[in-house]
Amino acid sequence: MNIRAQVSSVFHLDKCIGCHTCSIACKNLWTDRKGAEYMWWNNVETKPGTGYPTRWEDQEQYRGGWERAEAVLKLGGRGGLLGKIFYNPALPDMDDYYEPFTYKYGDLISAPAGNDQPTARPVSMVTGKPMKIEAGPNWDDDLSGSNVYAANDPGVVKLSDEEQQQMFAIEKMVMFYLPRICNHCLNAGCVASCPSGAIYKRGEDGIVLINQDKCRGWRMCVSACPYKKTYYGWTTGKSEKCILCYPRQEAGEAPACFHSCVGRIRYLGVLLYDADRIEEVALNEDRDLAAAQRDIILDPFDPQVQADARRAGIPEQVLQAARKSPVYKFVKQWAVALPLHPEFRTLPMLFYVPPMLPVISRENQGRQQLADEFFTTLEKARLPIRYLAGLFAGGNEEEVKAVYRRLIAVRMQRRSVSVGDLDAAEVEKAAELAGLTTDQIDALYRMTALTRITERIVVPPMLREQAIEAGMDPEEYKQGMGFGSRKAPKRRW
Amino acid sequence: MMDLILFGIFPYVAVALAVAVGIYRYTIDRYSWSSQSSQFLEKKALFWGSVPWHYAILLILLAHFLAFLVPGAWDALLEAPLRLLLLEATGMALGICTLLALLLLIVRRAGNARLCAVTTRADWLLLILLLLQVATGVIIATTLRWGGLWYAHTISPWLWSLLTLRPDIQYLAVMPAVVKLHAFNGFLLLAIFPFSRLVHVVSVPFTYLSRPYQVVVWYRRRARLG
Numbered sequence: 001m002n003i004r005a006q007v008s009s010v011f012h013l014d015k016c017i018g019c020h021t022c023s024i025a026c027k028n029l030w031t032d033r034k035g036a037e038y039m040w041w042n043n044v045e046t047k048p049g050t051g052y053p054t055r056w057e058d059q060e061q062y063r064g065g066w067e068r069a070e071a072v073l074k075l076g077g078r079g080g081l082l083g084k085i086f087y088n089p090a091l092p093d094m095d096d097y098y099e100p101f102t103y104k105y106g107d108l109i110s111a112p113a114g115n116d117q118p119t120a121r122p123v124s125m126v127t128g129k130p131m132k133i134e135a136g137p138n139w140d141d142d143l144s145g146s147n148v149y150a151a152n153d154p155g156v157v158k159l160s161d162e163e164q165q166q167m168f169a170i171e172k173m174v175m176f177y178l179p180r181i182c183n184h185c186l187n188a189g190c191v192a193s194c195p196s197g198a199i200y201k202r203g204e205d206g207i208v209l210i211n212q213d214k215c216r217g218w219r220m221c222v223s224a225c226p227y228k229k230t231y232y233g234w235t236t237g238k239s240e241k242c243i244l245c246y247p248r249q250e251a252g253e254a255p256a257c258f259h260s261c262v263g264r265i266r267y268l269g270v271l272l273y274d275a276d277r278i279e280e281v282a283l284n285e286d287r288d289l290a291a292a293q294r295d296i297i298l299d300p301f302d303p304q305v306q307a308d309a310r311r312a313g314i315p316e317q318v319l320q321a322a323r324k325s326p327v328y329k330f331v332k333q334w335a336v337a338l339p340l341h342p343e344f345r346t347l348p349m350l351f352y353v354p355p356m357l358p359v360i361s362r363e364n365q366g367r368q369q370l371a372d373e374f375f376t377t378l379e380k381a382r383l384p385i386r387y388l389a390g391l392f393a394g395g396n397e398e399e400v401k402a403v404y405r406r407l408i409a410v411r412m413q414r415r416s417v418s419v420g421d422l423d424a425a426e427v428e429k430a431a432e433l434a435g436l437t438t439d440q441i442d443a444l445y446r447m448t449a450l451t452r453i454t455e456r457i458v459v460p461p462m463l464r465e466q467a468i469e470a471g472m473d474p475e476e477y478k479q480g481m482g483f484g485s486r487k488a489p490k491r492r493w
Numbered sequence: 494m495m496d497l498i499l500f501g502i503f504p505y506v507a508v509a510l511a512v513a514v515g516i517y518r519y520t521i522d523r524y525s526w527s528s529q530s531s532q533f534l535e536k537k538a539l540f541w542g543s544v545p546w547h548y549a550i551l552l553i554l555l556a557h558f559l560a561f562l563v564p565g566a567w568d569a570l571l572e573a574p575l576r577l578l579l580l581e582a583t584g585m586a587l588g589i590c591t592l593l594a595l596l597l598l599i600v601r602r603a604g605n606a607r608l609c610a611v612t613t614r615a616d617w618l619l620l621i622l623l624l625l626q627v628a629t630g631v632i633i634a635t636t637l638r639w640g641g642l643w644y645a646h647t648i649s650p651w652l653w654s655l656l657t658l659r660p661d662i663q664y665l666a667v668m669p670a671v672v673k674l675h676a677f678n679g680f681l682l683l684a685i686f687p688f689s690r691l692v693h694v695v696s697v698p699f700t701y702l703s704r705p706y707q708v709v710v711w712y713r714r715r716a717r718l719g
Contacts, residue, residue, distance in 0.1 A: 082702070085698075087544050094533055094534055094607070127609070191708055204711065212524055217527040217693075236524075238524070487522065492522065493615070
């Protein structure tokens with residue numbers, strides 16, 4: 001037993017309205033500079049859709065994540081990876097994201113008088129030359145009025161023709177939003193692939209960072225991260241990624257994307273897990289991965305776990321935070337949150353509550369009928385369960401169905417409380433099917449709909465004064481992240 | 494006099510610059526230490542340039558280094574005419590390979606607007622010096638045959654005389670101009686190495702082969718140790 005603490009999160013997709021406020025908060029704080037324009041450490045994509053970078057989920061193309069059998073990176077073994085150091089065949093290039101652009105706004109006021117309205121031509125932020133814009137941030141937002149994006153979603157391509165037709169039928173077309181940040185994985189592909197050993201996990205809180213002074217720009221991490229959440233800085237020759245706003249967390253504040261979330265979909269808290277079992281979990285079959293990952297998360301209320309954690313040096317304050325963690329409740333107690341693409345085997349520590357699409361209720365002669373036709377309705381959902389299982393459960397539909405049973409039970413109980421038109425027996429039956437007690441359902445409803453920021457986002461005390469400032473120069477501690485250091489992150493030599 | 498400056502003094506200046514500026518840059522501005530890859534901006538031509546360039550130049554440098562380090566063994570190896578012929582042919586092929594690959598890389602950089610945006614003057618200087626180096630190398634290989642042999646008896650002793658701090662420039666003074674240029678340019682490249690993107694050549698990530706996949710850094714434990 002090797003207990004560690006991990007700052008983890010839950011995104012509740014039913015609440016996401018796709019407003020991109022999170023992306024903007026992140027961009028303003030961290031990537032608003034030359035060479036980082038194209039980077040969106042936080043992005044929100046429309047699903048089904050091709051995402052950012054285009055078709056990032058297709059690991060036959062990008063070689064991200066791990067192979068199951070040999071516990072080696074999909075990118076290759078150690079020797080093979082070094083052999084590709086002069087040219088990485090699986091590296092996405094700028095056109096897989098988009099070429100950043102701006103407009104020559106000055107032309108609007110400086111153009112000489114004439115018969116035509118002056119225009120602001122688009123210019124590339126790489127070359128400074130006029131360009132034809134062919135892609136941009138959120139280019140496929142809301143599917144851009146086209147079915148091309150959804151039809152090319154790697155998850156949709158795997159579905160049967162019938163299922164695809166069902167998805168794209170006129171007036172039945174569905175979509176939802178998928179906000180993505182770095183998952184701060186337990187078995188991170190980026191860490192494992194770095195030839196320089198520059199990427200590391202912080203032991204105390206599990207945040208994955210790139211040491212900017214050690215990074216040599218070999219860019220293996222960009223390929224090896226199956227979520228494409230490390231980005232190559234083409235002006236600096238260094239790779240960068242989401243830092244989970246650790247400077248804000250160390251000051252007790254929520255990460256910027258969490259804090260600014262309009263839909264309040266984001267929950268943050270500490271999870272305790274057994275680090276000795278990471279590899280064992282990663283060796284599971286695709287369909288068992290979500291459950292196996294849930295299994296190594298430990299119960300912070302268990303006195304034995306607490307004792308072991310104390311022995312492992314986890315401070316009392318962090319244990320307290322773990323008991324208050326909303327993530328523990330969502331993932332473990334209520335089991336309604338699943339990891340994104342567990343089959344990549346990096347053990348992502350960001351979990352998603354799948355969206356309730358569509359609302360599974362049916363009017364029958366003026367009465368709501370739910371539990372009776374529950375399973376048939378679930379299977380006839382407009383968004384096939386198989387698609388969601390491909391996203392959140394390594395293809396295991398049972399896993400996703402179990403989540404929906406719980407979410408439906410919450411809805412029915414709330415409907416019976418607030419509207420009162422449901423048969424009490426039906427509500428009870430739904431709760432029984434879901435395996436939740438009335439109290440649990442109430443708590444789940446409360447956490448989903450009513451809680452304030454202090455309950456949604458429980459930043460553990462990072463104990464800077466004990467952990468860092470007592471022992472080392474805080475500047476050095478930053479490991480030259482490039483942010484807030486004394487030298488600008490740009491090329492000098 | 495010129496020979497003395499170029500082949501007796503300049504090599505020391507070059508080595509001193511490489512070491513001093515290299516250490517300075519590594520300690521003071523390690524953030525700048527990078528391979529400065531441009532694959533993100535262009536990758537089709539890069540494949541045909543970068544891969545042959547790197548593997549061929551590494552083998553050629555290895556041959557130069559071995560013949561300098563162990564001239565006796567090198568000589569013994571090339572005693573048999575067949576082995577000599579094989580080495581010369583391989584060397585020639587690799588040399589032409591580096592030349593073509595480098596020309597491709599230069600054309601690629603000059604012809605692509607995105608790449609021009611990330612190319613500094615130091616990058617162009619480096620490319621030109623490298624081109625000069627491989628071009629003179631190929632010329633030497635074609636016009637002054639059996640370099641595999643005479644290198645061990647002329648260049649190697651000169652380099653050893655430099656290394657033992659008793660520079661003997663006579664070995665170089667009698668050489669044709671193209672060999673002199675090749676030798677001088679070699680040290681010039683060494684001199685500008687710490688000022689350019691060439692620094693990546695000393696960052697060979699061999700430790701990757703033996704380190705554990707996952708890296709965990711503990712501040713608390715480190716603080717306690719310190």
